Amino acid sequence: MSSNAVAIRCRALVKRYKDVTAVAGLDLEVRAGECFGLLGPNGAGKTTTVEMLEGLLAHDEGEIEVLGMRWGGHEHALRERLGVALQETKLADRLTVAEVIRLFRSFYRRGRTVEEVLDVVELGEKRDAWVEKLSGGQRQRLAIACALVGAPDLLFLDEPTTGLDPQSRRQLWEIVAAFKRGGGTVVLTTHYMEEAERLCDRVAVMDHGKVIALGSPRDLIATLGADHVVEFALRDGAEPPPEAVLAALPGVKAARRDGPRFSLTVTEAHRAVPALMLELERRGVELTELVTHHATLEDLFLSLTGRHLRDA
Amino acid sequence: MDGHHPFVQLTLARFREQLRQPEVLFWVFAFPLLLAVALGLAFRNRPPDVIRVGVEAGPHADSVAALLGHARGFTVSVLPAGEAADQLRKGRVAIVVVAGETVVYRYDSTRTESRMARLATDDALQRALGRRDVRAVAEQKVMEKGSRYIDFLIPGLLGLNLMGTGMWGMGYAVVDARKKKLMKRLLASPMRKSHYLLSFIAARLTMLGPEVVLLIGFGMLAFGVPMRGSVVDFLLLTLVGAMCFAGIGLLTASRARTIEAVSGLMNLIMMPMWILSGVFFSSANFPAAMQPAIRLLPLTALNDALRAVMLDGASLAAVAGPAAICAAWGVVSFAVALKIFRWL
Numbered sequence: 001m002s003s004n005a006v007a008i009r010c011r012a013l014v015k016r017y018k019d020v021t022a023v024a025g026l027d028l029e030v031r032a033g034e035c036f037g038l039l040g041p042n043g044a045g046k047t048t049t050v051e052m053l054e055g056l057l058a059h060d061e062g063e064i065e066v067l068g069m070r071w072g073g074h075e076h077a078l079r080e081r082l083g084v085a086l087q088e089t090k091l092a093d094r095l096t097v098a099e100v101i102r103l104f105r106s107f108y109r110r111g112r113t114v115e116e117v118l119d120v121v122e123l124g125e126k127r128d129a130w131v132e133k134l135s136g137g138q139r140q141r142l143a144i145a146c147a148l149v150g151a152p153d154l155l156f157l158d159e160p161t162t163g164l165d166p167q168s169r170r171q172l173w174e175i176v177a178a179f180k181r182g183g184g185t186v187v188l189t190t191h192y193m194e195e196a197e198r199l200c201d202r203v204a205v206m207d208h209g210k211v212i213a214l215g216s217p218r219d220l221i222a223t224l225g226a227d228h229v230v231e232f233a234l235r236d237g238a239e240p241p242p243e244a245v246l247a248a249l250p251g252v253k254a255a256r257r258d259g260p261r262f263s264l265t266v267t268e269a270h271r272a273v274p275a276l277m278l279e280l281e282r283r284g285v286e287l288t289e290l291v292t293h294h295a296t297l298e299d300l301f302l303s304l305t306g307r308h309l310r311d312a
Numbered sequence: 313m314d315g316h317h318p319f320v321q322l323t324l325a326r327f328r329e330q331l332r333q334p335e336v337l338f339w340v341f342a343f344p345l346l347l348a349v350a351l352g353l354a355f356r357n358r359p360p361d362v363i364r365v366g367v368e369a370g371p372h373a374d375s376v377a378a379l380l381g382h383a384r385g386f387t388v389s390v391l392p393a394g395e396a397a398d399q400l401r402k403g404r405v406a407i408v409v410v411a412g413e414t415v416v417y418r419y420d421s422t423r424t425e426s427r428m429a430r431l432a433t434d435d436a437l438q439r440a441l442g443r444r445d446v447r448a449v450a451e452q453k454v455m456e457k458g459s460r461y462i463d464f465l466i467p468g469l470l471g472l473n474l475m476g477t478g479m480w481g482m483g484y485a486v487v488d489a490r491k492k493k494l495m496k497r498l499l500a501s502p503m504r505k506s507h508y509l510l511s512f513i514a515a516r517l518t519m520l521g522p523e524v525v526l527l528i529g530f531g532m533l534a535f536g537v538p539m540r541g542s543v544v545d546f547l548l549l550t551l552v553g554a555m556c557f558a559g560i561g562l563l564t565a566s567r568a569r570t571i572e573a574v575s576g577l578m579n580l581i582m583m584p585m586w587i588l589s590g591v592f593f594s595s596a597n598f599p600a601a602m603q604p605a606i607r608l609l610p611l612t613a614l615n616d617a618l619r620a621v622m623l624d625g626a627s628l629a630a631v632a633g634p635a636a637i638c639a640a641w642g643v644v645s646f647a648v649a650l651k652i653f654r655w656l
């Protein structure tokens with residue numbers, strides 16, 4: 001598959017539940033060989049979107065084309081080429097890891113061996129353990145093993161690391177990265193901006209069933225026009241400086257107040273921070289906290305919607 | 313079909329899951345045996361009871377008591393008048409004998425036990441005093457196997473078990489897979505839906521053999537329950553029964569999203585049959601007006617057919633009617649279940 005081939009194309013996709021429009025006119029194009037992220041808070045429509053792409057949920061309007069085929073007609077041929085890990089699937093409790101993978105392997109005409117997949121997800125030692133005895137991270141790796149055992153061209157992962165500890169999360173990222181290095185295409189949903197930044201070539205930021213920003217994580221962050229974010233909080237009762245004053249400080253691109261907390265997007269932290277300190281001293285207000293970090297997709301989401309990714 | 317075929321793998325998965333749940337094994341295998349033992353003991357056929365006789369204290373009391381004491385099957389006690397009346401009232405003695413010039417039997421003629429005691433006591437007393445029989449008689453004692461309570465019970469328990477395992481085996485597993493989203497995950501793979509459903513039936517059938525052999529074998533060995541009909545016919549009937557209730561189980565589970573919902577439905581369907589379908593007592597006890605409806609219930613049909621083959625030695629042709637009722641329930645249930653099944 002050539003690098004500029006399209007793995008998924010969907011146009012004007014709409015899904016309505018009784019009185020909620022979960023997906024409100026979505027256009028997406030996922031290129032073959034890329035890792036594409038759907039980033040957004042809970043309820044943004046990420047899962048609804050992937051389940052429509054996976055052919056598990058009927059769409060109300062629009063068109064979906066996956067690997068050049070459409071659901072309805074090519075269902076079986078398509079499923080042979082997809083790997084799917086749903087959000088929170090509980091696999092059979094009292095089957096062993098190897099038995100579950102062997103079961104899933106039997107559904108595919110072609111695929112990888114159970115041993116190979118056990119190796120890839122590093123569950124070789126747990127091959128004879130019952131699923132119910134696995135930790136959260138191990139279960140998630142098993143879910144991915146089941147998705148990989150058919151040697152898919154396209155892998156869907158719905159919130160693969162939600163609720164996992166940092167180490168398990170990194171382990172999963174490595175599995176996904178290896179799949180991509182092997183030429184596979186990945187679509188994943190997440191509300192962890194770090195995950196999107198680490199894994200995804202391109203990200204669609206979703207909110208209220210729509211894509212509100214699309215691009216590589218680096219390009220998206222660059223639209224903030226600033227590399228750094230300075231966050232600070234003031235002592236209770238202090239008279240806060242107006243946002244306009246803060247925004248006018250040297251090196252500061254924009255200022256936002258969120259209750260007692262302030263967040264400045266800055267181009268040059270080394271100029272902005274001293275200027276901020278001087279301004280606060282002049283006004284006689286005292287800092288209780290000061291943090292600077294590189295701008296992230298979280299900051300982008302905040303600047304686009306005024307809300308945090310993980311508010312919901 | 314090799315071991316890597318999805319149908320084989322799905323069946324294996326289902327079978328392993330059942331075997332690895334001790335509670336499933338208990339309900340399928342141990343529970344019916346325990347029930348058979350408990351009920352077999354409670355309703356076992358006893359030898360004839362000993363007749364308890366009170367003799368009212370008086371001049372001839374001791375000689376009468378001695379005469380009765382030598383006869384078999386009596387326990388005799390000599391009691392003061394007040395005490396004798398009291399024990400008769402409480403049923404501790406079945407009859408009180410007042411020995412005088414005329415022997416008086418004091419007893420409650422409305423109680424079977426007392427009437428029996430009156431006859432037996434008089435007979436024993438008259439014989440002891442020298443009465444001779446005018447005609448020679450001989451006795452042949454009969455305890456017919458196949459007409460005892462345990463004989464009635466064992467096929468009924470088998471029917472009950474086929475209903476329970478069929479319904480729970482299908483219903484619980486299907487709803488559990490749906491609730492866990494396992495079903496959805498399977499459908500996201502190229503698995504065939506037909507393989508999935510057939511694997512449930514195949515797994516059910518692998519349990520059927522041991523289930524039938526264990527309960528019937530136990531009944532035959534422990535209680536001497538007879539198997540008068542053809543074993544093959546009998547096994548075919550259990551197969552029809554198992555499929556019938558697998559179908560009803562699948563239908564019950566075809567829409568339910570939660571275990572609670574399906575459990576409620578299962579009990580709603582099974583409860584009337586526990587009572588009406590002649591498991592523990594004959595359904596003939598219900599009013600005649602209800603009989604046509606009761607006979608149409610799948611468990612009644614199954615139990616009637618199982619008993620006819622096992623106890624009366626009926627042929628398969630002779631039980632074609634109830635077997636057909638059972639099969640019809642199964643076929644219709646499967647058809648409707650597949651129509652309305654909630655896959656996602």
